[in-house]
Amino acid sequence: MNATSLNASVDAASLNGDRRARELAELRSPEVDSVDVLVIGGGVTGAGVALDAASRGLRTVLVEKHDLGFGTSRWSSKLVHGGLRYLASGAVGIARESAVERDILLRRTAPHLVQPLPQVVPLLPGTSFAGAALVRAGFLAGDVLRVSAGTPSALLPRSRRLRPAEVLRYAPTVEAAGLRGGLVFWDGQLVDDARLVVALARTAAKHGARVLTRCAALEADGSGARLRDELTGESFRLAARTVINATGVWAGELAPGLTLRPSRGTHLVLPQSAFGGLTAGLTVPVPGETNRFVFALPAPDGRVYVGLTDEAAPGPVPDVPEPADSEIEFLLSTINTALRRPLTRADLLGSFAGLRPLLDDGTGRTADVSRKHAVLTADDGLVTVVGGKLTTYRRMAEDALDAALARAGIQARPCRTRALPLVGAGSPATLAAVPAPLRLVRRYGTEAPAVLAEADGDPAALTPIAPGTETTLAELRFAARHEGALDVDDLLDRRTRIGLSPTDRQQALAAAESVVGG
Numbered sequence: 001m002n003a004t005s006l007n008a009s010v011d012a013a014s015l016n017g018d019r020r021a022r023e024l025a026e027l028r029s030p031e032v033d034s035v036d037v038l039v040i041g042g043g044v045t046g047a048g049v050a051l052d053a054a055s056r057g058l059r060t061v062l063v064e065k066h067d068l069g070f071g072t073s074r075w076s077s078k079l080v081h082g083g084l085r086y087l088a089s090g091a092v093g094i095a096r097e098s099a100v101e102r103d104i105l106l107r108r109t110a111p112h113l114v115q116p117l118p119q120v121v122p123l124l125p126g127t128s129f130a131g132a133a134l135v136r137a138g139f140l141a142g143d144v145l146r147v148s149a150g151t152p153s154a155l156l157p158r159s160r161r162l163r164p165a166e167v168l169r170y171a172p173t174v175e176a177a178g179l180r181g182g183l184v185f186w187d188g189q190l191v192d193d194a195r196l197v198v199a200l201a202r203t204a205a206k207h208g209a210r211v212l213t214r215c216a217a218l219e220a221d222g223s224g225a226r227l228r229d230e231l232t233g234e235s236f237r238l239a240a241r242t243v244i245n246a247t248g249v250w251a252g253e254l255a256p257g258l259t260l261r262p263s264r265g266t267h268l269v270l271p272q273s274a275f276g277g278l279t280a281g282l283t284v285p286v287p288g289e290t291n292r293f294v295f296a297l298p299a300p301d302g303r304v305y306v307g308l309t310d311e312a313a314p315g316p317v318p319d320v321p322e323p324a325d326s327e328i329e330f331l332l333s334t335i336n337t338a339l340r341r342p343l344t345r346a347d348l349l350g351s352f353a354g355l356r357p358l359l360d361d362g363t364g365r366t367a368d369v370s371r372k373h374a375v376l377t378a379d380d381g382l383v384t385v386v387g388g389k390l391t392t393y394r395r396m397a398e399d400a401l402d403a404a405l406a407r408a409g410i411q412a413r414p415c416r417t418r419a420l421p422l423v424g425a426g427s428p429a430t431l432a433a434v435p436a437p438l439r440l441v442r443r444y445g446t447e448a449p450a451v452l453a454e455a456d457g458d459p460a461a462l463t464p465i466a467p468g469t470e471t472t473l474a475e476l477r478f479a480a481r482h483e484g485a486l487d488v489d490d491l492l493d494r495r496t497r498i499g500l501s502p503t504d505r506q507q508a509l510a511a512a513e514s515v516v517g518g
């Protein structure tokens with residue numbers, strides 16, 4: 001792509017304060033009396049619905065109370081699962097759906113944002129032979145799923161047994177004494193979950209959707225919603241032919257009668273130095289459980305995320321959930337069962353927690369509640385889509401939109417998102433030829449040269465803004481000009497994930513303020 005066509009393509013997908021103000025004014029003007037589809041909630045699900053609707057040629061509006069990716073979508077493990085976990089609990093349909101959606105993300109829609117990740121289970125003295133055989137059987141079933149979804153082994157290699165030396169090459173701090181080797185299988189990993197949401201929203205904007213952050217739905221039904229501009233406090237009603245509630249764990253606030261059963265999942269953030277340069281997901285069985293693991297995942301900015309808990313979180317839903325002390329202890333003690341030197345709280349850079357938007361199905365533990373998504377239509381026509389997971393956002397969006405269009409009697413083209421590349425996507429050959437550092441190509445794909453251009457000839461704008469991050473000023477400028485970042489929180493907590501370490505965040509604050517003001 002030459003510079004002129006790249007700029008035109010980036011501009012068409014641009015989200016920023018000016019576009020937001022213009023589009024809000026258009027929606028409030030008498031000329032716009034109604035839109036086709038109003039989507040509420042700018043997480044992965046809502047952004048996916050907006051893209052689906054806009055790409056079917058429908059006049060689409062997405063409103064988000066805070067920022068894109070503000071909710072659960074930024075607190076995930078950032079894995080694009082092939083559904084192994086669901087297979088173990090007998091949910092073959094969900095497992096296959098995950099494997100198919102993983103293939104679509106890896107090969108067609110977001111090959112720049114999703115990379116293959118080896119996941120290694122070390123066989124330690126505490127791992128029984130029966131336990132190892134169970135894991136091996138699960139991995140083989142995962143291979144069958146991969147093949148059935150059409151993902152070639154050249155992209156996600158077959159699972160296999162590892163020699164002890166291979167385990168230690170992937171995970172150098174694993175306890176070597178008594179190590180019998182390991183098992184490895186391959187899955188997909190996102191460079192970052194919030195970046196997927198932003199890419200979806202920008203692709204929707206490129207197809208004509210109006211994407212309005214800091215715009216809350218105060219109430220909604222099947223024919224519109226009362227919206228409030230969170231920057232001015234002004235409210236107005238927007239009429240729509242159909243309305244889709246994609247507000248995740250907050251869905252019950254707009255759809256009374258819907259009972260969710262939020263479950264908290266916590267991760268720790270550690271420096272790569274604590275793991276001696278981890279290059280695989282280190283997967284450690286939870287002692288005493290057959291199908292539960294704690295994993296350490298290599299992450300950008302020289303970090304490792306250690307997760308994951310599954311704790312019932314009843315009561316009011318907070319904007320930003322907090323990890324409990326007991327969860328931090330559980331994660332440290334479980335991962336330590338595999339390590340030579342035990343990690344302690346002193347090693348932590350930070351921690352984060354998210355709430356799974358699970359539907360209440362009356363099951364005992366939240367870990368057993370179905371991860372299948374649900375589309376529910378209220379008597380007034382409001383369609384709610386909830387549950388599921390990041391990996392299957394596209395399928396959730398398609399199901400929700402199909403249901404909403406059928407209910408409202410709206411004629412539209414069939415869904416196109418299976419083969420619709422997100423902004424920045426390209427074939428392996430195209431991505432390999434992008435004239436930019438690999439780190440940027442993995443975050444911005446074919447748009448990476450436009451990020452470099454934000455430096456405007458100043459080499460300092462292409463160097464890290466602070467210790468603890470590789471993020472540059474050019475990236476912050478791109479985020480404000482094209483990715484809808486309106487303030488320092490958007491920049492540090494969602495367009496970049498510097499904020500996952502409070503110390504790093506503090507050090508990067510001045511650079512962020514220089515881009516969007518304090």
Ligand SMILES: Cc1cc2nc3c(=O)[nH]c(=O)nc-3n(C[C@H](O)[C@H](O)[C@H](O)COP(=O)(O)OP(=O)(O)OC[C@H]3O[C@@H](n4cnc5c(N)ncnc54)[C@H](O)[C@@H]3O)c2cc1C
Pocket residue numbers: 040041042043044045046063064065066067068069070071072073074075076077078079080081215216217218246247248249250254263264265266308353354355356357386387388389390391392
């Ligand atoms: C700890 C954890 C780890 C996970 N790991 C993985 C993983 O590795 N892979 C995977 O595939 N899935 C994973 N998941 C599941 C996945 O993250 C979620 O299913 C998914 O992110 C939910 O997205 P959503 O868009 O439905 O909800 P959200 O991301 O919560 O989006 C809802 C949005 O609606 C907005 N909103 C709320 N009320 C209003 C209103 N009145 N008006 C306007 N906007 C409103 C919120 O601000 C929010 O941004 C994980 C989940 C958790 C909790």
